[in-house]
Amino acid sequence: MRGPIQTRLMVSASEWRRFLAPNLLELPRKPRVVDIIARPFIDHLGEEELLVYVVLDDRAPESDLTWNRLRPIYDRIHARVRTLDDPPYPYVEFRRRSELEE
Numbered sequence: 042m043r044g045p046i047q048t049r050l051m052v053s054a055s056e057w058r059r060f061l062a063p064n065l066l067e068l069p070r071k072p073r074v075v076d077i078i079a080r081p082f083i084d085h086l087g088e089e090e091l092l093v094y095v096v097l098d099d100r101a102p103e104s105d106l107t108w109n110r111l112r113p114i115y116d117r118i119h120a121r122v123r124t125l126d127d128p129p130y131p132y133v134e135f136r137r138r139s140e141l142e143e
Contacts, residue, residue, distance in 0.1 A: 052081065054078070054079060054080040054081070057079035057080065057081070057091065057093075058077065058078065058079060060079075060121070061077045061079050061093065061118060061121060061122075062077070063076070063077055065121070066114075066117040066118065066121060067117065068113070068114055068117060069110070069113050069114070071101070071105050071110065072097050072098065072101040072105040072106060072110055072111070072114075073097065073098040073101060074095055074096065074097060074098075074114060075096050075097065075098050075138055076096035076138075077093060077094070077095055077096065077118070078093070078094040078096060078141075079091055079092065079093045079094070079131075080092055081129065084130075084132070088129075088130075089129055090129045090130045090131070090132060091122065091129040091130065091131045091132065092131075092132050092134070093118055093131045093132065093133045093134070094134050094135075094136055094141065095111075095114055095115075095118070095133060095134070095135045095136070096136060096137070096138050096141060097135060097136065097137050097138070098137070098138070099137050099138050099139050101137070106135070111135055114133075114135075115133050118131055118133055119131055119133070
């Protein structure tokens with residue numbers, strides 16, 4: 042599936058946010074993803090890549106935050122980004138909403 046972003050050129054965080062909207066990714070019900078924040082950044086090698094924060098519900102129990110539960114979300118983000126021509130590498134991090142507000 043092609044999206045509005047067709048090249049590896051730095052694009053805005055709002056374009057990435059639309060492209061990686063949780064409702065487009067067919068995410069599992071648990072843990073509940075409340076938002077996905079993505080922004081372009083330059084990695085340690087000087088390459089244009091993508092930093093993705095998956096924002097999880099604060100009420101998610103620890104048992105829902107295992108790699109077995111998070112991996113399907115990670116995989117769907119990577120799959121969506123790979124639909125692009127010359128895609129950036131998505132560095133995916135998982136955070137609870139309260140962790141981002143600190």
